[in-house]
Amino acid sequence: MKQPxxxxxxxxxxxxxxxxxxxxxxxxxxxxxxxxxxxAFKSPRVINAHxxxxxxxxxxxxxxxxxxxxxxxGYKNFFGLDQASMRMSFDFGLLHNLMVGVGRSTFKKEVDxxxxxxxxxxxxxxxxxxxxxxxVSGITVDGLPWADPTRENYFSSRLAFYHQxxxxxxxxxxxxxxxxxxxxxxxxxQAASDPNDIIALGVGGRLKLSKRMALTxxxxxxxxxxxxxxxYNPLSIGLDIETGGHVxxxxxxxxxxxxxxxxxxETTGQWGxxxxxxxxxxxxxxxxxxxxxx
Amino acid sequence: xxxxxxxxxxxxxxxxxxxxxxxxxxxxRIDFNATAPSSPENIQAVNRTVTCVLDAANGNLQFAVxxxxxxxxxxxxxxxxxxxxxxxxxxxxxEFKGAVVNNTAVNYSKxxxxxxxxxxxxxxxxxxxxxxxxxxxxxxxxxxxxxxxxPVMLADYGVAIPGVVADKVNKIAKIDVACNLExxxx
Numbered sequence: 001m002k003q004p005x006x007x008x009x010x011x012x013x014x015x016x017x018x019x020x021x022x023x024x025x026x027x028x029x030x031x032x033x034x035x036x037x038x039x040a041f042k043s044p045r046v047i048n049a050h051x052x053x054x055x056x057x058x059x060x061x062x063x064x065x066x067x068x069x070x071x072x073x074g075y076k077n078f079f080g081l082d083q084a085s086m087r088m089s090f091d092f093g094l095l096h097n098l099m100v101g102v103g104r105s106t107f108k109k110e111v112d113x114x115x116x117x118x119x120x121x122x123x124x125x126x127x128x129x130x131x132x133x134x135x136v137s138g139i140t141v142d143g144l145p146w147a148d149p150t151r152e153n154y155f156s157s158r159l160a161f162y163h164q165x166x167x168x169x170x171x172x173x174x175x176x177x178x179x180x181x182x183x184x185x186x187x188x189x190q191a192a193s194d195p196n197d198i199i200a201l202g203v204g205g206r207l208k209l210s211k212r213m214a215l216t217x218x219x220x221x222x223x224x225x226x227x228x229x230x231x232y233n234p235l236s237i238g239l240d241i242e243t244g245g246h247v248x249x250x251x252x253x254x255x256x257x258x259x260x261x262x263x264x265x266e267t268t269g270q271w272g273x274x275x276x277x278x279x280x281x282x283x284x285x286x287x288x289x290x291x292x293x294x
Numbered sequence: 295x296x297x298x299x300x301x302x303x304x305x306x307x308x309x310x311x312x313x314x315x316x317x318x319x320x321x322x323r324i325d326f327n328a329t330a331p332s333s334p335e336n337i338q339a340v341n342r343t344v345t346c347v348l349d350a351a352n353g354n355l356q357f358a359v360x361x362x363x364x365x366x367x368x369x370x371x372x373x374x375x376x377x378x379x380x381x382x383x384x385x386x387x388x389e390f391k392g393a394v395v396n397n398t399a400v401n402y403s404k405x406x407x408x409x410x411x412x413x414x415x416x417x418x419x420x421x422x423x424x425x426x427x428x429x430x431x432x433x434x435x436x437x438x439x440x441x442x443x444x445p446v447m448l449a450d451y452g453v454a455i456p457g458v459v460a461d462k463v464n465k466i467a468k469i470d471v472a473c474n475l476e477x478x479x480x
Contacts, residue, residue: 022356023316023347023348023349023354023355023356024345024347024356024358026316026318026347026478027318027320027345027347027478035362038373038376038377039373039376039377056369056370056372056373057369058369059369059370173383211377211378212378212456242374242378243458243459244374244458244459244462245370285369285370287367287368287369287370290367290368291365291366291367293325293338293339293340293365293366293367294340
């Protein structure tokens with residue numbers, strides 16, 4: 001009778017296996033995967049400064065930026081809204097950590113271009129990094145007629161360059177913060193006493209107010225090479241509003257310039273004197289390359 | 295006498311083992327479509343990494359799917375889906391735990407097609423609701439192909455559609471599930 005007893009036991013075992021409740025656990029625990037921390041900022045720009053965020057690969061961001069006149073002009077100039085300076089740009093997301101962009105500003109008729117790359121992006125899971133480290137290099141080309149056409153002018157005199165590192169972290173769903181050490185080199189400066197190289201440290205942040213609104217700010221402090229007088233550090237404070245395909249960045253700033261050379265080295269407004277201006281960035285993203293859903 | 299008892303018990307065991315068969319996949323597919331009739335663009339996504347286990351013995355059926363695994367045509371839409379609507383950092387998974395109601399009608403050891411009803415609890419965005427959906431099972435060569443289609447009322451799961459996109463995002467999303475299940479070797 002030994003064999004049947006064994007069989008009954010076997011029968012019972014097969015019954016118990018059958019009564020298992022959590023079926024998915026039969027497939028075994030999933031290994032934790034490294035995962036990128038996304039959406040630290042709504043856009044690749046905080047307000048003026050580059051943010052630690054990148055465009056999604058295959059997308060193009062068409063940006064229209066406006067900076068109005070200073071608020072202290074009062075009603076005469078409708079608090080600055082009668083004057084506007086603008087920059088239009090096209091940015092392209094190539095890889096999740098690589099993007100390029102080109103833009104043109106009315107201020108000094110300047111064309112600018114940049115490339116931005118992040119060797120390290122903030123992530124969680126095994127082998128993750130707590131921060132994003134990105135680098136931006138850009139060039140600006142002044143388009144104004146020569147100040148003195150009688151002397152010999154070189155094209156290279158129109159050029160300025162900037163290099164920036166961005167060290168940023170999304171601390172929580174609602175709060176992101178970044179530091180941006182920056183150097184700007186201008187081939188030609190206004191006065192012989194003005195330095196060609198400027199070293200600055202920027203900070204930028206975002207505090208989410210709701211799912212589709214966020215408070216943003218960026219500030220750049222020039223450490224070395226600020227021209228003697230009349231120039232100030234740019235501070236911008238704004239509100240990001242997201243609607244479907246657009247992001248509106250409404251803000252007040254003391255800077256007119258909308259590229260790194262212009263807003264870091266040529267900001268003439270003073271917050272203390274009310275020389276701030278209303279501005280907005282409008283961002284519209286287009287999907288150029290679509291993944292297949294079939 | 296002894297021998298016949300042995301054969302009988304052996305037979306019972308074998309049938310029991312056969313019905314105790316479980317089927318699974320880790321590469322099932324879910325299509326999500328919340329395109330409003332007036333929308334100029336398609337609000338749809340696909341996830342090809344759906345996990346599913348079906349217990350043939352009692353019809354118990356479970357699904358799990360990572361919200362971040364949904365791919366949209368437009369990356370920005372995917373971003374909003376994760377960040378604003380499904381909040382995938384807070385609620386990374388959607389799950390279904392239920393059973394095939396008319397499981398006894400299905401013979402898993404023979405090829406055939408069965409219309410069936412699935413009933414159970416669906417958890418999306420941290421909220422659980424009872425659902426019932428019609429589906430189809432095709433048993434072929436020891437494998438099971440399971441498909442089902444059902445609507446999901448987004449508001450039921452605490453997913454709010456703001457007025458600004460109400461003309462694009464439908465209040466009811468259509469969910470299509472398709473899984474090729476293979477026998478689970480334990």
